[in-house]
Amino acid sequence: xxxxxxxxxxxxxxxxxxxxxxxxxxxxxxxxxxxxxxxxxxxxxxxxxxxxxxxxxxxxxxxxxxxxxxxxxxxxxxxxxxxxxxxxxxxxxxxxxxxxxxxxxxxxxxxxxxxxxxxxxxxxxxxxxxxxxxxxxxxxxxxxxxxxxxxxxxxxxxxxxxxxxxxxxxxxxxxxxxxxxxxxxxxxxxxxxxxxxxxxxxxxxxxxxxxxxxxxxxxxxx
Numbered sequence: 001x002x003x004x005x006x007x008x009x010x011x012x013x014x015x016x017x018x019x020x021x022x023x024x025x026x027x028x029x030x031x032x033x034x035x036x037x038x039x040x041x042x043x044x045x046x047x048x049x050x051x052x053x054x055x056x057x058x059x060x061x062x063x064x065x066x067x068x069x070x071x072x073x074x075x076x077x078x079x080x081x082x083x084x085x086x087x088x089x090x091x092x093x094x095x096x097x098x099x100x101x102x103x104x105x106x107x108x109x110x111x112x113x114x115x116x117x118x119x120x121x122x123x124x125x126x127x128x129x130x131x132x133x134x135x136x137x138x139x140x141x142x143x144x145x146x147x148x149x150x151x152x153x154x155x156x157x158x159x160x161x162x163x164x165x166x167x168x169x170x171x172x173x174x175x176x177x178x179x180x181x182x183x184x185x186x187x188x189x190x191x192x193x194x195x196x197x198x199x200x201x202x203x204x205x206x207x208x209x210x211x212x213x214x215x216x217x218x219x220x221x222x
Contacts, residue, residue, distance in 0.1 A: 010072050010098040012036055013065045018204070019043065024061035024078065025053065030208050031090075037082060039094040045087070048212070055090055063092065067100070074098040108137040109210045113159055115143055120154035120170075131188075133159070138204040140174070140192055144185040149173050157190065163209070164202045169195035 013019055013033050021029040021043070035042035041063070045052045055061070059078040064071065075096035081089055113136070116128035131145035141157070149155065153173045158166050170193045177187035192200075 010067055010100055012039075012041060012074075012094065012098060013063075013067070013072075017065050018201070019063050019065040020208075021046065021055075022062045022064065024055045024059050028208060028211060029053065030205065034089050035085070040079065040082070040091055041076070041094065042081065042085060042089040042091050045090050052088075060095070061092065070100050072098050072100050108135050109207055109214060110134065111136045111207075111210055113161065115141075115160065116158045117145060117147065117149070118156045119149070120156065128158075131157075134187070136207060136210075138192075138200070138207050140171075140190055142187060142189050144180075144183075144187055146184045147186070147188070149176060149186075149188055151176055154193070155190065159203070161202065161206050164206060167195075167199040167203055169199055169203070 015033050015035060017033045019031055019033060021031060029046040029048075031043040031046045033041060034044050047053065055078045057078050057080055061076055061078065062073055063076055064073045066072065074094055076092035077095050079091050079093045081091045085091070111133055113133040115131040115133055117131055118126065118128055129145050129147045129149075131143040131147075133141050133143045135142050136159075141159075151173050155171050155173065156168065157171050158168050160166055171190035172193050173188060174191050175187075175189035179186045192203075
């Protein structure tokens with residue numbers, strides 16, 4: 001659960017800001033801010049399985065986003081679109097303050113992906129460190145690897161996403177567990193510290209799609 005850092009109200013997300021919609025559907029929906037009119041916000045209509053979704057007027061939800069890398073969230077209620085706006089948008093009215101949070105509001109999902117690691121100061125001829133992820137979010141990853149990486153080490157990681165291919169990100173080791181007697185691998189937690197904008201966007205998309213798939217299975221829809 002997120003913890004508040006400041007009670008000061010932050011501004012609504014600007015046009016073009018990536019956002020997530022929580023609570024309106026069983027799934028978390030990804031979208032972009034298309035327009036803003038006072039306390040009302042128009043978002044690009046999300047799609048599931050290629051089909052545009054509908055949220056009934058009066059449905060309450062929470063919108064989360066980042067402002068200068070700080071996670072923010074606010075409560076909204078679905079409303080009718082202003083006159084002249086197209087069907088490719090859904091509109092919400094703000095019902096609560098935009099609150100900055102201390103902790104990252106990222107969804108973590110179980111996901112076994114092939115990965116490769118390099119230390120930040122590795123030579124060009126150094127072999128990559130093979131790894132397998134255990135769980136993943138848009139802000140970090142827990143993986144297992146046979147390596148002597150230590151806390152605070154900087155690394156480059158390449159993740160193999162089934163739908164997007166190889167994504168390269170920079171990371172920092174935040175936790176290292178004991179070595180397994182059976183495999184020799186150690187659990188290593190990384191936080192992502194940077195990377196190309198496209199890679200970060202595709203990673204967030206992958207995590208959301210993975211969460212939706214897990215939720216559909218839980219509901220018996222897959």
